Amino acid sequence: QKEVEQNSGPLSVPEGAIASLNCTYSDRGSQSFFWYRQYSGKSPELIMFIYSNGDKEDGRFTAQLNKASQYVSLLIRDSQPSDSATYLCAVTPGGGNKLTFGTGTQLKVEL
Amino acid sequence: DVKVTQSSRYLVKRTGEKVFLECVQDMDHENMFWYRQDPGLGLRLIYFSYDVKMKEKGDIPEGYSVSREKKERFSLILESASTNQTSMYLCASRLGRNNAEAFFGQGTRLTVV
Numbered sequence: 001q002k003e004v005e006q007n008s009g010p011l012s013v014p015e016g017a018i019a020s021l022n023c024t025y026s027d028r029g030s031q032s033f034f035w036y037r038q039y040s041g042k043s044p045e046l047i048m049f050i051y052s053n054g055d056k057e058d059g060r061f062t063a064q065l066n067k068a069s070q071y072v073s074l075l076i077r078d079s080q081p082s083d084s085a086t087y088l089c090a091v092t093p094g095g096g097n098k099l100t101f102g103t104g105t106q107l108k109v110e111l
Numbered sequence: 112d113v114k115v116t117q118s119s120r121y122l123v124k125r126t127g128e129k130v131f132l133e134c135v136q137d138m139d140h141e142n143m144f145w146y147r148q149d150p151g152l153g154l155r156l157i158y159f160s161y162d163v164k165m166k167e168k169g170d171i172p173e174g175y176s177v178s179r180e181k182k183e184r185f186s187l188i189l190e191s192a193s194t195n196q197t198s199m200y201l202c203a204s205r206l207g208r209n210n211a212e213a214f215f216g217q218g219t220r221l222t223v224v
Contacts, residue, residue, distance in 0.1 A: 003170075006153075008151065031209050032209045032210050034212070034213070043201060043215035043216065043217055043218055044154070044201075044215055045215075046212045046213070049210050049212070051209065051210055088153065088154065090213070092209065095209060097141075097142050097159065097161040097167070097207060098156065098159060098167070098169070099142075099144060099156070099159070099203070099205065099213055100156060100170070101146070101153055101154040101155075101156075102153055103151065103152060103153030104153050104154075
Protein backbone atom coordinates (compact mmCIF):
# COMPACT_ATOMS: atom_id res chain seq x y z
CA GLN A 1 0.00 0.00 0.00
CA LYS A 2 1.37 3.39 -0.97
CA GLU A 3 1.92 5.89 1.82
CA VAL A 4 0.09 8.64 -0.07
CA GLU A 5 -2.42 8.05 -2.86
CA GLN A 6 -3.98 10.46 -5.30
CA ASN A 7 -6.03 10.09 -8.43
CA SER A 8 -3.74 11.09 -11.29
CA GLY A 9 -6.51 12.71 -13.34
CA PRO A 10 -6.71 14.73 -15.41
CA LEU A 11 -9.52 16.46 -13.58
CA SER A 12 -11.27 18.92 -15.85
CA VAL A 13 -13.48 21.68 -14.47
CA PRO A 14 -15.01 24.74 -16.15
CA GLU A 15 -13.78 28.20 -15.23
CA GLY A 16 -15.56 29.48 -12.11
CA ALA A 17 -16.40 26.01 -10.80
CA ILE A 18 -15.15 24.34 -7.63
CA ALA A 19 -12.30 21.85 -8.11
CA SER A 20 -12.05 19.07 -5.53
CA LEU A 21 -8.77 17.20 -5.14
CA ASN A 22 -8.43 14.20 -2.87
CA CYS A 23 -5.65 12.36 -1.10
CA THR A 24 -5.52 9.35 1.22
CA TYR A 25 -2.61 8.26 3.40
CA SER A 26 -1.75 5.00 5.09
CA ASP A 27 0.17 5.96 8.25
CA ARG A 28 -2.22 6.83 11.10
CA GLY A 29 0.67 8.54 12.86
CA SER A 30 1.00 11.16 10.14
CA GLN A 31 0.83 14.62 11.68
CA SER A 32 1.28 17.24 8.99
CA PHE A 33 -0.33 17.46 5.56
CA PHE A 34 0.65 19.71 2.70
CA TRP A 35 -0.70 20.68 -0.69
CA TYR A 36 1.79 21.75 -3.35
CA ARG A 37 1.13 23.08 -6.82
CA GLN A 38 3.49 22.30 -9.69
CA TYR A 39 3.28 24.00 -13.05
CA SER A 40 4.71 22.16 -16.03
CA GLY A 41 8.49 22.46 -16.09
CA LYS A 42 8.62 24.13 -12.67
CA SER A 43 9.33 23.00 -9.12
CA PRO A 44 6.55 22.42 -6.58
CA GLU A 45 5.38 25.36 -4.46
CA LEU A 46 3.41 25.21 -1.23
CA ILE A 47 -0.26 26.20 -1.34
CA MET A 48 -1.13 25.37 2.24
CA PHE A 49 -0.69 22.93 5.10
CA ILE A 50 -3.10 21.51 7.67
CA TYR A 51 -2.56 19.48 10.82
CA SER A 52 -5.89 19.60 12.72
CA ASN A 53 -9.11 17.84 11.80
CA GLY A 54 -11.54 20.08 9.99
CA ASP A 55 -11.24 22.84 7.43
CA LYS A 56 -8.60 25.47 6.85
CA GLU A 57 -9.29 28.30 4.44
CA ASP A 58 -6.85 30.57 2.61
CA GLY A 59 -8.39 32.76 -0.06
CA ARG A 60 -9.91 30.54 -2.75
CA PHE A 61 -8.33 27.43 -1.27
CA THR A 62 -9.74 25.21 1.49
CA ALA A 63 -7.92 22.19 2.89
CA GLN A 64 -9.96 19.56 4.70
CA LEU A 65 -8.52 16.90 7.00
CA ASN A 66 -10.24 13.82 8.38
CA LYS A 67 -7.76 11.78 10.41
CA ALA A 68 -10.26 9.05 11.23
CA SER A 69 -10.73 8.36 7.53
CA GLN A 70 -7.08 9.17 6.72
CA TYR A 71 -8.23 11.58 4.09
CA VAL A 72 -7.17 15.09 3.12
CA SER A 73 -8.65 17.19 0.36
CA LEU A 74 -8.16 20.54 -1.36
CA LEU A 75 -11.02 22.62 -2.68
CA ILE A 76 -10.37 25.42 -5.14
CA ARG A 77 -13.28 27.83 -5.48
CA ASP A 78 -13.86 30.00 -8.55
CA SER A 79 -11.31 27.98 -10.52
CA GLN A 80 -9.23 29.96 -13.01
CA PRO A 81 -7.24 28.82 -16.05
CA SER A 82 -4.12 29.81 -14.09
CA ASP A 83 -4.99 27.07 -11.58
CA SER A 84 -4.25 24.46 -14.26
CA ALA A 85 -1.33 22.51 -12.80
CA THR A 86 -0.47 19.30 -10.99
CA TYR A 87 -1.42 19.27 -7.31
CA LEU A 88 0.72 17.19 -5.00
CA CYS A 89 -0.31 15.97 -1.57
CA ALA A 90 2.49 15.41 0.96
CA VAL A 91 2.53 13.99 4.49
CA THR A 92 5.02 13.45 7.29
CA PRO A 93 4.58 9.75 8.19
CA GLY A 94 4.81 9.18 11.91
CA GLY A 95 5.30 12.88 12.36
CA GLY A 96 9.01 12.48 11.70
CA ASN A 97 11.43 14.15 9.33
CA LYS A 98 10.45 12.17 6.23
CA LEU A 99 8.24 14.02 3.73
CA THR A 100 6.36 11.74 1.34
CA PHE A 101 4.46 12.87 -1.75
CA GLY A 102 1.63 11.35 -3.71
CA THR A 103 1.77 11.00 -7.48
CA GLY A 104 -0.18 14.20 -7.97
CA THR A 105 -3.47 15.11 -9.66
CA GLN A 106 -3.44 17.06 -12.89
CA LEU A 107 -6.08 19.80 -12.92
CA LYS A 108 -7.30 21.45 -16.10
CA VAL A 109 -9.52 24.50 -15.85
CA GLU A 110 -11.30 25.07 -19.12
CA LEU A 111 -12.60 28.37 -20.50
CA ASP B 112 14.60 35.29 -0.05
CA VAL B 113 14.64 31.54 0.51
CA LYS B 114 16.95 29.72 -1.81
CA VAL B 115 17.73 26.12 -2.73
CA THR B 116 20.24 25.84 -5.54
CA GLN B 117 21.07 22.75 -7.56
CA SER B 118 24.41 22.72 -9.31
CA SER B 119 23.16 21.85 -12.81
CA ARG B 120 19.90 22.33 -14.70
CA TYR B 121 20.74 19.74 -17.37
CA LEU B 122 23.26 16.92 -17.27
CA VAL B 123 24.16 14.19 -19.75
CA LYS B 124 26.28 11.29 -18.52
CA ARG B 125 27.40 7.96 -19.88
CA THR B 126 26.38 4.57 -18.50
CA GLY B 127 28.76 3.48 -15.75
CA GLU B 128 29.95 6.98 -14.86
CA LYS B 129 29.95 8.22 -11.28
CA VAL B 130 27.63 11.21 -11.08
CA PHE B 131 27.44 13.90 -8.41
CA LEU B 132 24.38 16.14 -7.99
CA GLU B 133 24.89 19.01 -5.59
CA CYS B 134 22.32 20.98 -3.63
CA VAL B 135 22.91 24.03 -1.44
CA GLN B 136 20.41 25.86 0.79
CA ASP B 137 20.90 29.19 2.51
CA MET B 138 18.12 28.90 5.11
CA ASP B 139 19.91 26.96 7.87
CA HIS B 140 17.40 24.12 7.46
CA GLU B 141 18.00 20.88 9.33
CA ASN B 142 16.30 18.62 6.81
CA MET B 143 17.29 18.09 3.20
CA PHE B 144 15.80 15.70 0.64
CA TRP B 145 16.50 14.20 -2.75
CA TYR B 146 13.55 13.15 -4.93
CA ARG B 147 13.27 11.92 -8.45
CA GLN B 148 10.24 12.75 -10.55
CA ASP B 149 9.06 10.61 -13.43
CA PRO B 150 5.82 10.91 -15.44
CA GLY B 151 2.96 9.14 -13.68
CA LEU B 152 5.09 8.30 -10.63
CA GLY B 153 5.13 11.62 -8.80
CA LEU B 154 7.96 12.60 -6.47
CA ARG B 155 9.70 9.57 -5.07
CA LEU B 156 12.02 10.02 -2.09
CA ILE B 157 15.54 8.69 -2.61
CA TYR B 158 17.29 9.81 0.59
CA PHE B 159 16.91 12.47 3.21
CA SER B 160 19.10 13.95 5.90
CA TYR B 161 18.01 15.44 9.22
CA ASP B 162 21.42 16.69 10.37
CA VAL B 163 25.04 16.91 9.29
CA LYS B 164 26.42 13.43 8.54
CA MET B 165 22.99 11.90 9.27
CA LYS B 166 20.97 10.26 6.52
CA GLU B 167 18.03 7.95 6.07
CA LYS B 168 16.94 5.89 3.11
CA GLY B 169 13.80 6.94 1.35
CA ASP B 170 11.60 4.74 -0.79
CA ILE B 171 13.98 4.13 -3.71
CA PRO B 172 17.61 4.30 -2.45
CA GLU B 173 19.02 1.52 -4.63
CA GLY B 174 21.82 2.73 -6.87
CA TYR B 175 22.22 6.00 -4.98
CA SER B 176 24.18 7.31 -2.03
CA VAL B 177 24.32 10.72 -0.35
CA SER B 178 26.70 12.91 1.56
CA ARG B 179 26.09 15.75 3.99
CA GLU B 180 29.33 17.09 5.37
CA LYS B 181 28.01 20.62 5.97
CA LYS B 182 24.55 21.72 7.00
CA GLU B 183 23.92 23.73 3.85
CA ARG B 184 25.02 21.12 1.33
CA PHE B 185 23.48 17.76 0.40
CA SER B 186 24.96 15.69 -2.41
CA LEU B 187 23.39 12.83 -4.33
CA ILE B 188 25.77 10.30 -5.83
CA LEU B 189 25.01 7.80 -8.56
CA GLU B 190 27.78 5.26 -8.07
CA SER B 191 27.48 3.79 -11.57
CA ALA B 192 24.90 5.57 -13.68
CA SER B 193 22.40 3.47 -15.59
CA THR B 194 19.83 4.43 -18.22
CA ASN B 195 16.96 3.78 -15.79
CA GLN B 196 18.29 6.63 -13.67
CA THR B 197 17.42 9.10 -16.41
CA SER B 198 15.01 11.42 -14.62
CA MET B 199 14.32 14.84 -13.12
CA TYR B 200 16.02 15.14 -9.73
CA LEU B 201 14.68 17.60 -7.19
CA CYS B 202 16.36 18.71 -3.99
CA ALA B 203 14.35 20.19 -1.13
CA SER B 204 14.99 21.53 2.34
CA ARG B 205 12.85 22.35 5.36
CA LEU B 206 13.13 23.19 9.02
CA GLY B 207 13.01 20.28 11.45
CA ARG B 208 9.52 20.93 12.78
CA ASN B 209 6.15 19.45 11.90
CA ASN B 210 4.50 22.15 9.87
CA ALA B 211 7.57 23.46 8.11
CA GLU B 212 7.28 24.14 4.41
CA ALA B 213 9.67 22.38 2.06
CA PHE B 214 11.45 24.57 -0.49
CA PHE B 215 12.61 23.07 -3.74
CA GLY B 216 15.53 23.68 -6.02
CA GLN B 217 15.02 24.22 -9.74
CA GLY B 218 15.65 20.56 -10.56
CA THR B 219 18.33 18.72 -12.53
CA ARG B 220 17.31 16.90 -15.67
CA LEU B 221 19.74 13.98 -15.87
CA THR B 222 20.04 11.91 -19.01
CA VAL B 223 22.14 8.74 -18.94
CA VAL B 224 23.14 7.48 -22.37
